[in-house]
Amino acid sequence: MLIDAHCHLDDEQFAHDLADVIVRAEQAGVQTLITAGVDVESSRRVVALAEKYRIVYAVVGIHPQHADTSNDENLKTICELATHRKIVGIGEIGLDFYWAQNPPREMQIENFAAHLELAAELSKPVVIHNRNADDALMEILRRQGVQPNAPTMRGILHCFSGDLAMAREAIDLGYLISFAGNLTFKNAARLQEIAKVLPLEKIIVETDAPYLSPARGKRNEPANVALVAKKIAELKNIDAMTAEKITTHNSQKLFGI
Ligand code: NI
Numbered sequence: 001m002l003i004d005a006h007c008h009l010d011d012e013q014f015a016h017d018l019a020d021v022i023v024r025a026e027q028a029g030v031q032t033l034i035t036a037g038v039d040v041e042s043s044r045r046v047v048a049l050a051e052k053y054r055i056v057y058a059v060v061g062i063h064p065q066h067a068d069t070s071n072d073e074n075l076k077t078i079c080e081l082a083t084h085r086k087i088v089g090i091g092e093i094g095l096d097f098y099w100a101q102n103p104p105r106e107m108q109i110e111n112f113a114a115h116l117e118l119a120a121e122l123s124k125p126v127v128i129h130n131r132n133a134d135d136a137l138m139e140i141l142r143r144q145g146v147q148p149n150a151p152t153m154r155g156i157l158h159c160f161s162g163d164l165a166m167a168r169e170a171i172d173l174g175y176l177i178s179f180a181g182n183l184t185f186k187n188a189a190r191l192q193e194i195a196k197v198l199p200l201e202k203i204i205v206e207t208d209a210p211y212l213s214p215a216r217g218k219r220n221e222p223a224n225v226a227l228v229a230k231k232i233a234e235l236k237n238i239d240a241m242t243a244e245k246i247t248t249h250n251s252q253k254l255f256g257i
Contacts, residue, residue, distance in 0.1 A: 002030045003251040004222040006158045006206035009035040010045035013210040021221050028223035036092040038063035040074045050086035059091035059127045067103040067111035088255040090119040091127025098131040125254050126155035134162050164194050171202045178204045181214040184231045196235040204251045205229050
């Protein structure tokens with residue numbers, strides 16, 4: 001019984017065999033997949049996938065790498081798509097200061113803030129992407145955290161890559177920490193140390209498929225989320241069943257599934 005809390009099923013790498021990928025996920029014990037849109041077109045596609053496949057749910061939003069497509073009209077479309085019964089949050093949103101060719105930081109920050117506002121209006125959790133933007137990201141989350149009537153559970157930091165202090169502060173602000181397949185990598189000692197000490201009640205698991213394959217260089221798929229849960233169990237010295245059960249419960253509670 002597992003939930004892959006973050007994947008990209010509308011990616012062209014799944015164009016030819018998505019039905020088989022979903023069957024393999026089910027066979028691996030995955031009961032729910034949450035696929036994330038990255039721009040308006042992708043968000044439309046993930047809504048269609050959620051309609052087509054029983055175990056697929058989705059989040060919609062404009063990814064920081066596409067922040068230059070964020071405007072009133074597109075945000076309105078995201079807002080409309082978000083009212084669909086199988087849309088369980090706003091994402092993938094956030095900040096990505098890694099690539100020099102990404103939209104300017106100010107533009108990304110504005111897009112991110114607009115989505116956070118939208119999510120608050122709709123009372124939906126957010127799925128946050130962060131790369132090389134820890135300080136800017138936490139500053140925005142902190143500012144949001146002091147608003148009145150702030151929900152107690154706000155969303156996830158997907159494919160977490162920050163340090164322990166950041167994870168703890170995000171948890172205090174109401175976020176869950178989501179670990180992906182990179183937790184299983186041999187050089188992931190730092191990340192593993194973080195997963196080891198965080199409370200299991202604040203952890204969820206994902207694949208970010210087709211990206212971040214546990215077997216590097218190959219296409220990743222949601223069935224592999226079992227490996228991430230297994231790694232969490234190993235790090236925490238608990239049985240795999242417990243790790244699966246609790247992380248699944250955490251995702252269900254946050255996304256209302
Ligand atoms: Ni992603």
